[in-house]
Amino acid sequence: MSNERKETVILGTLVHAPVRGELEVIHDALVSVSANGEIVKIDKSGSTTYEQSLVAARKDPQLTTLKDGQYLLPGLVDLHIHAPQWPQLGKALDLPLYDWLQQCTFPLEAKYADLEFARPNYSSLVDNLIANGTTTATYFGTVHLEATKLLADICLAKGQRAVIGRVAMDNADECPDFYRDPTSTVALDETRAFIDYVRGLSGNSANRVMPAVTPRFIPSCTDTLLKGLGKIAHEYDCHIQTHCSESDWEHNYVLDRHGVNDTQSLDQFGLLTDKTILAHANLISDGDMSTIKQADCGIAHCPLSNIYFSNAVFPARRALDFGLNVGLGTDISGGPKADILSNCLGAVNASRSLEEGVDPVLAGSERGTADSRVSYLDAFWMATVGGAKSLGLKVGQLSLGYSFDAIVVDTTVANSNLMVWSDLDSDADILQKIVYNGGRNNIEKVWVQGRLLKGQ
Amino acid sequence: MSNERKETVILGTLVHAPVRGELEVIHDALVSVSANGEIVKIDKSGSTTYEQSLVAARKDPQLTTLKDGQYLLPGLVDLHIHAPQWPQLGKALDLPLYDWLQQCTFPLEAKYADLEFARPNYSSLVDNLIANGTTTATYFGTVHLEATKLLADICLAKGQRAVIGRVAMDNADECPDFYRDPTSTVALDETRAFIDYVRGLSGNSANRVMPAVTPRFIPSCTDTLLKGLGKIAHEYDCHIQTHCSESDWEHNYVLDRHGVNDTQSLDQFGLLTDKTILAHANLISDGDMSTIKQADCGIAHCPLSNIYFSNAVFPARRALDFGLNVGLGTDISGGPKADILSNCLGAVNASRSLEEGVDPVLAGSERGTADSRVSYLDAFWMATVGGAKSLGLKVGQLSLGYSFDAIVVDTTVANSNLMVWSDLDSDADILQKIVYNGGRNNIEKVWVQGRLLKGQ
Numbered sequence: 001m002s003n004e005r006k007e008t009v010i011l012g013t014l015v016h017a018p019v020r021g022e023l024e025v026i027h028d029a030l031v032s033v034s035a036n037g038e039i040v041k042i043d044k045s046g047s048t049t050y051e052q053s054l055v056a057a058r059k060d061p062q063l064t065t066l067k068d069g070q071y072l073l074p075g076l077v078d079l080h081i082h083a084p085q086w087p088q089l090g091k092a093l094d095l096p097l098y099d100w101l102q103q104c105t106f107p108l109e110a111k112y113a114d115l116e117f118a119r120p121n122y123s124s125l126v127d128n129l130i131a132n133g134t135t136t137a138t139y140f141g142t143v144h145l146e147a148t149k150l151l152a153d154i155c156l157a158k159g160q161r162a163v164i165g166r167v168a169m170d171n172a173d174e175c176p177d178f179y180r181d182p183t184s185t186v187a188l189d190e191t192r193a194f195i196d197y198v199r200g201l202s203g204n205s206a207n208r209v210m211p212a213v214t215p216r217f218i219p220s221c222t223d224t225l226l227k228g229l230g231k232i233a234h235e236y237d238c239h240i241q242t243h244c245s246e247s248d249w250e251h252n253y254v255l256d257r258h259g260v261n262d263t264q265s266l267d268q269f270g271l272l273t274d275k276t277i278l279a280h281a282n283l284i285s286d287g288d289m290s291t292i293k294q295a296d297c298g299i300a301h302c303p304l305s306n307i308y309f310s311n312a313v314f315p316a317r318r319a320l321d322f323g324l325n326v327g328l329g330t331d332i333s334g335g336p337k338a339d340i341l342s343n344c345l346g347a348v349n350a351s352r353s354l355e356e357g358v359d360p361v362l363a364g365s366e367r368g369t370a371d372s373r374v375s376y377l378d379a380f381w382m383a384t385v386g387g388a389k390s391l392g393l394k395v396g397q398l399s400l401g402y403s404f405d406a407i408v409v410d411t412t413v414a415n416s417n418l419m420v421w422s423d424l425d426s427d428a429d430i431l432q433k434i435v436y437n438g439g440r441n442n443i444e445k446v447w448v449q450g451r452l453l454k455g456q
Numbered sequence: 457m458s459n460e461r462k463e464t465v466i467l468g469t470l471v472h473a474p475v476r477g478e479l480e481v482i483h484d485a486l487v488s489v490s491a492n493g494e495i496v497k498i499d500k501s502g503s504t505t506y507e508q509s510l511v512a513a514r515k516d517p518q519l520t521t522l523k524d525g526q527y528l529l530p531g532l533v534d535l536h537i538h539a540p541q542w543p544q545l546g547k548a549l550d551l552p553l554y555d556w557l558q559q560c561t562f563p564l565e566a567k568y569a570d571l572e573f574a575r576p577n578y579s580s581l582v583d584n585l586i587a588n589g590t591t592t593a594t595y596f597g598t599v600h601l602e603a604t605k606l607l608a609d610i611c612l613a614k615g616q617r618a619v620i621g622r623v624a625m626d627n628a629d630e631c632p633d634f635y636r637d638p639t640s641t642v643a644l645d646e647t648r649a650f651i652d653y654v655r656g657l658s659g660n661s662a663n664r665v666m667p668a669v670t671p672r673f674i675p676s677c678t679d680t681l682l683k684g685l686g687k688i689a690h691e692y693d694c695h696i697q698t699h700c701s702e703s704d705w706e707h708n709y710v711l712d713r714h715g716v717n718d719t720q721s722l723d724q725f726g727l728l729t730d731k732t733i734l735a736h737a738n739l740i741s742d743g744d745m746s747t748i749k750q751a752d753c754g755i756a757h758c759p760l761s762n763i764y765f766s767n768a769v770f771p772a773r774r775a776l777d778f779g780l781n782v783g784l785g786t787d788i789s790g791g792p793k794a795d796i797l798s799n800c801l802g803a804v805n806a807s808r809s810l811e812e813g814v815d816p817v818l819a820g821s822e823r824g825t826a827d828s829r830v831s832y833l834d835a836f837w838m839a840t841v842g843g844a845k846s847l848g849l850k851v852g853q854l855s856l857g858y859s860f861d862a863i864v865v866d867t868t869v870a871n872s873n874l875m876v877w878s879d880l881d882s883d884a885d886i887l888q889k890i891v892y893n894g895g896r897n898n899i900e901k902v903w904v905q906g907r908l909l910k911g912q
Binding site: 087089314315421429439 | 768795824881
């Protein structure tokens, strides 16, 4: 399909943060995108060829000119989504992790054995995430091979970039009879079958839909399964996604069973590679950070989900300063919000709570952990570049040679709480306002690999 | 104007929580509203007169019938808004309170000396808050009498219920030369003038626009001013609003100057009455809670603002269990969100952080304060009934004899992240989803005192 498209050119204000902590704003940028969706040229006002390029672009019927108050940003990257939990978004958030899984989540996920249940829900999810500006989505499916293949089909058809895994979970001690792999062999065979299926999908080029080996988390899996999944991941050189040291219960379970933290255990099973996404990682030690850095894994920081299920704040600033790849995840439906912008605000807020502390009974000097805050710009970096680096994809910034995964944010939409005062707000203010108050209403266009998925 | 209206009847699903912790849902309720905006009858399906009332209502051209997926809720009450800070919403959130005031906020507020600056901004603010379902708004204006009168005019014209104060701040040690009352006498005279003006406004009936004595906070005011304001409040029997023990800096400032906590100091100046709203109150002691309870004050809990400026979480659950009147405030622009629903989620999240603790380096057993969480239903109660009780107004619930301040939330709107699965979601689930994911897009109608301000 992408081969049928013509080159496109966008004229407008480009806002991104290729380097953490550095905002780059290019007014009146001319961004040229090749027919296969790659950014092939960025003309800046003032350059020697700019006027000439502008004259040429204005004659191009493919030119898209942004209006005043519209901004071209990199598409948002969501590193952690449980696709089947979409109907559960924003409810059932009063239970601890173990009870939530057993009472609410496993019964819901089990319904995806029925493709007629799966189809409209997965379709709705992908549509809604695209509408929220999520250009790259990292999905856990369910144990059901057919439903997870369907999710891949839907992402490919709708054009969203996606990393998708058929969930493996065979441990009868921790998974209910009605929802688990009957044997590790079935889990491994179906994991292979899913990878083969995705890689063989017709039209699946340019890293559009990618398979991931997906052990739910250590408690759900036998050692045999974990070992087998590590082997498959290396054999196929594909992504891996799992949960890591999310909560006290889960972290202590792994300590009890394997005598080490999640990170070390996953490493021993060959599950830490430069294509691994570790969700949460709230309780990782300094030693774990070193291991994660050495393996070049990514971390899916899910600040809103953490509030309900993780018992502590993920030390995002420490991880970033340590040089880890950290992106953001909604953790649908562990987190109540479907969009990454809400999780940007969540990441700032969580980090401020960690820095300030929370208990008003303590003296000010006894509260908090100094130097824990991340800024809105750090959050935006995680939502774009951090996510892209975690997945090893050339997205997350609007730079030469990168895929054109981008959104247009419109700050002039009527029914919106995002308001800009042109005489009072700097470029940095505007990005901060977008991060804090931008919503799906403001996402006016969405492209993935140069293909327009939302807007006109 | 209200006298020109006819009686109206609404048929639909009514959702409210008159009693904390108890959700009341009435399907197919018939709510009759008198011409002066009061709820005069609620027919419930199954009652002896219901069928008869239904037949009559269906012949009534004034009948509003809600569609499937629409819910009639009480209007939302915002207990703490700095009206002049509207252009600053969602920016400048990286500074501590003192610096934020001096560098960003006072210079912005000073601009409201110019009515041509004030008019469009106040008009935009009130429009936007109505669009977000805020039926009662509690506003700090600025030191400028004329601009604050203009805010009252705008609220009256647009129909929003409002408590408004002309800010008093005369302490030269803490307020800049360019933005403070020149003398306490000027502050007191203009406070009186503002109260007289609001009470004399033509058409201002049914507690629509109410004046408040508004010492900014103790650091901004001399003792002479505080004493004079307490006297005026008693003389006029009007509302009072101020900040209370918001941050370590502010709390310690008052301890240093007056030797007691804010609460005790305000009490000594006659500023604690059953019409007082104390914003934040994060660092109040058990003794302060007793004083506040005895005086029957209200607390404006501003969970999102607290993250940036208060150094600790307000113990909402403890205050509620103590029997205090606690409502919610956006604290525009100390908080980045304009809507009360976002602050419901913020209240839940803050309370969970307090309960769980935040520091991942500590052992689980060392983290957090047990029994600190508030539920989504508590948050909704604070957003409606808690706010109403704090202000002493008969709003916040859809009960006989209450003012018809109400909103219709539509869960079927296309461009929204609020999604309901009718076969999976209970009434309680739906309210939880509304609280967590409802936004201005979903607010389909807004009434204040029976007057329709949004929708058709």
